[in-house]
Amino acid sequence: MTPPPVLALRRADKRFPGVIACDGIDFALRAGEVHALLGENGAGKSTVVGLLAGTQRPDGGAVCLDGTPLARHSPALALARGIGVVTQHSVLVPTMTVAENMLLGGAWWQSPARASAARQFRDACAGFGIAIDPNALAGSLSPGAQLQGEIIRALRRKGRVLILDEPTSPLGPAASAHLLAHLRWLCDSGLAILLITHRLDEALDVADRVTVLRRGKVTGSLDPADLAATPRDVLTAQIRAMMFGVTPVTPVTPVTPVTLGQAGAQGHGTIAGQRWIPACAGMTRLHVAGLTCNTLTGIDFSIAQGEILGVAGIDGNGQTALAETLAGHSQHSTGQILLDGTPLDGLRVAARHARGVRYLSDDRIGEGTVGALPVALNLLLKRIGAAPFWRFGMHREAAISEHAARAIADFDIRVPQPWARLATLSGGNMQKVMLARELDGAARLIIYHKPTIGLDARSADAVQQRIRQAAATGCASLLISADLDELLLLSHRIGVLDQGRIAGIVANGPGARVRIATLMTQ
Amino acid sequence: MTGLGSGAFLGQFAAGSLTAAMPLLLGGLGEQLSERAGVLNVGIEGMMLAGAYAGFAVAYSTGGLWPGLLAGAAAGALVALPMLLLCVRWALDQVVVGIALTLGVQGLTALLHHFAFSTSYPRLPAPELWLGRFPLDYAALAMCLGLAGLYRHTLLGLHLHAAGERPVALDMAGISVSRLRGAAVLATGGLAGLGGAYLSEVSAGVFVPFMTNGAGFICIVLAMLARGRPLLVLGGALLFGVSLSSATALQLLGVDVPSDVVQMLPFAVVMLLLVVLGGGRLPAALGVAYRRGDR
Numbered sequence: 001m002t003p004p005p006v007l008a009l010r011r012a013d014k015r016f017p018g019v020i021a022c023d024g025i026d027f028a029l030r031a032g033e034v035h036a037l038l039g040e041n042g043a044g045k046s047t048v049v050g051l052l053a054g055t056q057r058p059d060g061g062a063v064c065l066d067g068t069p070l071a072r073h074s075p076a077l078a079l080a081r082g083i084g085v086v087t088q089h090s091v092l093v094p095t096m097t098v099a100e101n102m103l104l105g106g107a108w109w110q111s112p113a114r115a116s117a118a119r120q121f122r123d124a125c126a127g128f129g130i131a132i133d134p135n136a137l138a139g140s141l142s143p144g145a146q147l148q149g150e151i152i153r154a155l156r157r158k159g160r161v162l163i164l165d166e167p168t169s170p171l172g173p174a175a176s177a178h179l180l181a182h183l184r185w186l187c188d189s190g191l192a193i194l195l196i197t198h199r200l201d202e203a204l205d206v207a208d209r210v211t212v213l214r215r216g217k218v219t220g221s222l223d224p225a226d227l228a229a230t231p232r233d234v235l236t237a238q239i240r241a242m243m244f245g246v247t248p249v250t251p252v253t254p255v256t257p258v259t260l261g262q263a264g265a266q267g268h269g270t271i272a273g274q275r276w277i278p279a280c281a282g283m284t285r286l287h288v289a290g291l292t293c294n295t296l297t298g299i300d301f302s303i304a305q306g307e308i309l310g311v312a313g314i315d316g317n318g319q320t321a322l323a324e325t326l327a328g329h330s331q332h333s334t335g336q337i338l339l340d341g342t343p344l345d346g347l348r349v350a351a352r353h354a355r356g357v358r359y360l361s362d363d364r365i366g367e368g369t370v371g372a373l374p375v376a377l378n379l380l381l382k383r384i385g386a387a388p389f390w391r392f393g394m395h396r397e398a399a400i401s402e403h404a405a406r407a408i409a410d411f412d413i414r415v416p417q418p419w420a421r422l423a424t425l426s427g428g429n430m431q432k433v434m435l436a437r438e439l440d441g442a443a444r445l446i447i448y449h450k451p452t453i454g455l456d457a458r459s460a461d462a463v464q465q466r467i468r469q470a471a472a473t474g475c476a477s478l479l480i481s482a483d484l485d486e487l488l489l490l491s492h493r494i495g496v497l498d499q500g501r502i503a504g505i506v507a508n509g510p511g512a513r514v515r516i517a518t519l520m521t522q
Numbered sequence: 523m524t525g526l527g528s529g530a531f532l533g534q535f536a537a538g539s540l541t542a543a544m545p546l547l548l549g550g551l552g553e554q555l556s557e558r559a560g561v562l563n564v565g566i567e568g569m570m571l572a573g574a575y576a577g578f579a580v581a582y583s584t585g586g587l588w589p590g591l592l593a594g595a596a597a598g599a600l601v602a603l604p605m606l607l608l609c610v611r612w613a614l615d616q617v618v619v620g621i622a623l624t625l626g627v628q629g630l631t632a633l634l635h636h637f638a639f640s641t642s643y644p645r646l647p648a649p650e651l652w653l654g655r656f657p658l659d660y661a662a663l664a665m666c667l668g669l670a671g672l673y674r675h676t677l678l679g680l681h682l683h684a685a686g687e688r689p690v691a692l693d694m695a696g697i698s699v700s701r702l703r704g705a706a707v708l709a710t711g712g713l714a715g716l717g718g719a720y721l722s723e724v725s726a727g728v729f730v731p732f733m734t735n736g737a738g739f740i741c742i743v744l745a746m747l748a749r750g751r752p753l754l755v756l757g758g759a760l761l762f763g764v765s766l767s768s769a770t771a772l773q774l775l776g777v778d779v780p781s782d783v784v785q786m787l788p789f790a791v792v793m794l795l796l797v798v799l800g801g802g803r804l805p806a807a808l809g810v811a812y813r814r815g816d817r
Contacts, residue, residue: 055693055815075814076696085694093688095806100680105695108678 004067005030006192007052007083007161013060014047021047023216024061029161029192033224034183036207037196040243040314040520042482043213045196046088049165052194053085054078079105084154088165088196090146094139098149101138102156124152128182130175143170151179155186162186163194168202169316180206198314200236200521212242219245240517244484283340285476286445288326291335295321296500299335303445303476308467310491310508311480312516318500319480320362323449326478327359328352339445353382356444360434360451362480364427368434371423375415376404378422379437407436412462428459435463439470446470447478452486464490488513496520535771540659541725543763545570545717545734547662549741550748550755551669552713557745558673559706560686562809564620565605567738568627569598569711570718575631577719578646578729579638587649591658591719598715599708601627606704613811624738632731639729646727656724658716669752682706683750686805689812699812714738736789743792747799758795765791 005028014022021044029035029052039045050056051063054073062069065081078085092101099118106112118134125132125148132145141149147170154162164183168176184206187193197203203210210222220242227235284302291299295318303309313319324330326337328349337344344352361367369378380389380400388399404418413432415425422433431451438446448467452460467490471477481487487494488508495505496519503519506512549570556563563569576597581590601623608614649656673679681702684692689699721737722729740762748754765788772784 050815053694057815075694076698079696087694091688091691091694093684093691095687096680096683101691103677103680104684104692105697106677108676108681110677111675112677112680 003031005064006066008064008067009048009051009058009061010064010069011061012048012051012058012063014044014051014056015059020216022051022058025213025216025218027211027218029194030209031160031190031192032187033208034187034193034195034206035209035211036203037194037211037213038198038200038203038239038243039213040198040482040484042215043243044216045213046165047216048213049085049087049163049194049196052078052161052163053083053087079157079159082157082159083161083163084157084159085163086147086150086154086165086167088169090138090143090150092138092146092149094137096138097135098132098138098141099134101149102134102153120156121149121152124156128152129178144172144175147171148175148179159191161192161194163196165196166198167195168197168199176202198521200239203239204232204235210239212239214243214245219243237514240514240521243521244513244517285340285474286478287336287338287341289336289338291322291325291333291337293321293325293330293333296325296333299502301495301502301505303478305474305476306471307493308471308477308479308491309505310487310494311478311497312482312484312487312494312520313497313503314520315482317497319449319497321500322497323359323361323447323478323480326445326447327357329359350382356442358438358443358446360431360438360446360448362450362453364430364434364454369422369430371421373422374419375408375413375422375425375433376400376418378433379404379407381437407433411436411466426459428455428462431455431459431463432466435466439466439475443470443475445476445478447480449480450482451479452481452483460486484513484516487516498522535767537655538770539760539763539767540655541763542766543759544656544659544662545721545725545737546740546744546762547666547756547759548717548720549714549738550744550759551662551666551752552710552717553741553745554748554750554752554755555669555682555713556706556710557805557808558682558686558750559703560689560805560807560810560812561605561609561703561707561710562616562620562742563602563605563707563710563714564617564742565601565623566620566710566714566741567734567736568620568624569601569714570721570734570738570741571624571631571732572601572627573598573715573718574722574733575634575718575729576715578722579634581646581719581723582639582644587646587723590723591716594719594723595712595716598713598718599711601715602707602711605711606707609811610700610703610707613813616809616811628732631729635729635731643728646723648727649724658720658724663756666752666756673750673752683805685812686807689807693812693814699814703812714741717741740788740792743796746804747795749804761795762788762791 008028009025012022012025025044025048027048037045037048047056051058054075054077063073064070099114099121100112102117102121103112121134130148132141132149138146138149147167151164151167167179171179180202183193183195195203195207208224208227210227211218212220222235283305285305287302289300299322301309311319311322321330325333328347339355339357344355344357365371370381377400380403383389389396389403401418407413408415408418411432413436414429422430425433451467452463455463464486467477467479479487479491491508493505493507494512494516496503496516498519503522506515506519549566553563553566573594577590577594580593581587584590605619605623608619609616673682681692681697685699685702693699718734722733726733744755744758748758769784769787773781
């Protein structure tokens with residue numbers, strides 16, 4: 001009889017406001033195995049980690065240790081039970097030395113044995129084949145080194161389970177390969193390892209068992225026999241299907257496939273074959289060449305009139321930098337941005353706004369609107385002081401009300417009256433206020449950053465409809481989204497951002513999902 | 523203007539400065555402890571005032587200064603208890619709760635004083651001295667060194683540092699952030715109450731409504747300027763002691779400026795210090811409530 005799994009989730013549910021992060025998940029870690037957990041953004045991977053680590057409490061179901069459901073679980077109990085966790089974001093105290101960080105958690109009256117902790121840490125590093133100065137402040141280390149430090153701390157406790165959430169993201173290829181080889185060696189000594197990643201090859205290189213999550217549910221799992229028996233390319237295709245739910249995709253707007261002549265002449269090697277352009281298309285509106293800043297490298301693309309270019313990618317691969325660099329929030333970039341042939345470089349937000357650049361932030365409440373101001377003023381937030389709404393520094397209520405009434409009617413904003421405070425609106429209506437503000441007649445380039453995040457299906461529908469309508473008037477649209485379905489629904493072409501570079505641009509159409517999935521998981 | 527340079531006057535002046543500094547030192551050490559753990563204790567003014575009233579009332583009714591000091595510390599901790607519940611357990615805004623506590627205690631102590639002492643305004647006898655000073659002075663100096671040692675040479679010190687900088691790191695290391703912060707808040711209340719009791723029992727010998735008169739806020743400034751170093755709190759407290767004492771001395775010497783101007787001196791020093799020394803780094807998680815698993 002096989003022993004029960006060391007650590008398991010049994011029908012675990014976890015809900016957050018508006019999201020079901022885990023929906024009846026069954027998942028087990030066994031001694032001596034590397035278990036890879038795969039899934040795209042928001043699939044529920046980090047919630048699984050939180051449940052196992054004791055930072056999240058399940059709403060239903062149980063966390064089991066050696067087959068027994070745990071009545072109580074917390075980070076302290078997890079440590080006592082031999083569960084070591086390395087989370088996605090560093091949890092070292094940046095203002096303490098690495099050695100001091102290693103000492104956290106001991107009995108409070110003890111004297112911190114800094115020298116011996118430093119010595120132990122240095123030895124452990126040597127055993128791992130890396131070199132990190134234990135007396136350096138943790139905050140001065142690179143993200144990769146911080147992560148390695150945390151792994152060493154987790155191993156130092158000699159536990160039974162090691163949980164690693166996206167450990168290879170901050171590491172370069174060589175360090176990643178080194179870590180994975182080391183994991184293999186560790187689990188051969190009897191440790192149960194949970195490896196979370198979005199890179200398929202890594203998972204297949206090292207894992208004994210694979211589980212795939214999608215939207216909070218287990219959509220598939222592969223046991224050691226499956227992994228051994230199936231060729232790599234078949235496995236990859238199977239897993240991608242589980243991760244992204246491959247279903248036939250039909251673009252919703254009537255679009256005409258046009259063989260790409262113009263774009264080829266503009267010298268864009270990344271655009272291959274066909275692209276889908278609405279009937280009104282033709283001229284290039286936005287042309288970006290060699291755009292580089294501290295998180296972006298050599299971004300090249302162009303968007304035609306009426307075209308929607310989607311941007312896919314795992315969060316944190318440069319999406320925010322791309323949006324803010326184009327909108328003018330961040331000025332520290334090199335390369336060229338041409339809007340209708342005129343350079344935008346060096347222009348600040350207001351000047352770009354005047355030239356028709358519009359930006360819908362993903363931070364609706366913090367950055368996009370002012371909750372304490374009335375809806376009518378939020379609709380004019382980027383035109384404060386401009387005629388005809390303001391004259392001689394005084395605002396003209398009649399003009400502002402009239403403008404608001406028109407926007408409220410046009411965009412179907414559900415609000416009792418134009419002077420109601422914006423904070424009283426639902427997320428969907430807030431988003432409509434932002435859309436109404438940005439999609440005025442003068443818009444030429446619109447940057448949408450996760451436009452439907454946190455919205456219910458109906459509001460999301462309405463927003464997507466607007467995005468399409470705005471494109472139909474000839475605006476160039478850049479649609480950054482973590483939701484692949486949304487990108488496939490709206491975009492003519494979809495680029496994949498990976499570590500600040502464009503890994504490729506795919507024309508929407510049959511097979512696009514698979515090609516995007518491939519680019520995202522390479 | 524006689525006797526300005528005389529030894530007797532200088533001795534008086536120094537003693538007065540030290541006596542004025544002591545409540546600030548105790549409160550400042552408390553506030554520093556709380557801030558180190560990541561809790562901005564704006565209620566410290568109220569905690570000091572509660573300590574001042576309870577200390578005076580107990581000392582007056584029992585006739586002993588020491589039971590009074592103990593009662594003062596207990597009263598400070600009692601006022602800190604709602605802060606613990608509201609800000610540490612339930613993650614409410616620390617500044618709002620702190621101000622509410624201060625206002626509440628101001629009203630309550632003024633009311634209690636009105637019923638108990640407003641007709642008689644009793645005074646306590648001058649405290650007995652030991653080697654020329656009140657014995658608690660030596661204890662406070664020792665505490666200053668003790669806390670410096672605790673911050674540097676115990677794991678508790680490291681844990682407090684982590685709670686103020688990166689509470690999630692502490693939580694993941696298996697130490698309860700809310701328990702540690704809660705203990706720090708209570709200890710702060712105790713120290714602040716002790717400082718308040720010192721103010722009414724030793725410095726003044728009498729309780730007057732609102733008598734802390736901003737001392738708690740000066741403690742907050744001291745703690746922020748001193749960052750994690752208790753000895754800097756001592757230095758700052760002495761500086762304020764000197765400026766408070768010189769406000770009195772200038773009046774005694776009959777310097778012809780309005781008393782309001784003289785009484786502004788300590789606060790002018792606060793602002794000057796903030797301009798000269800401010801702008802440094804405070805703990806990253808200061809004032810931010812910690813809730814496990816927030817996202």
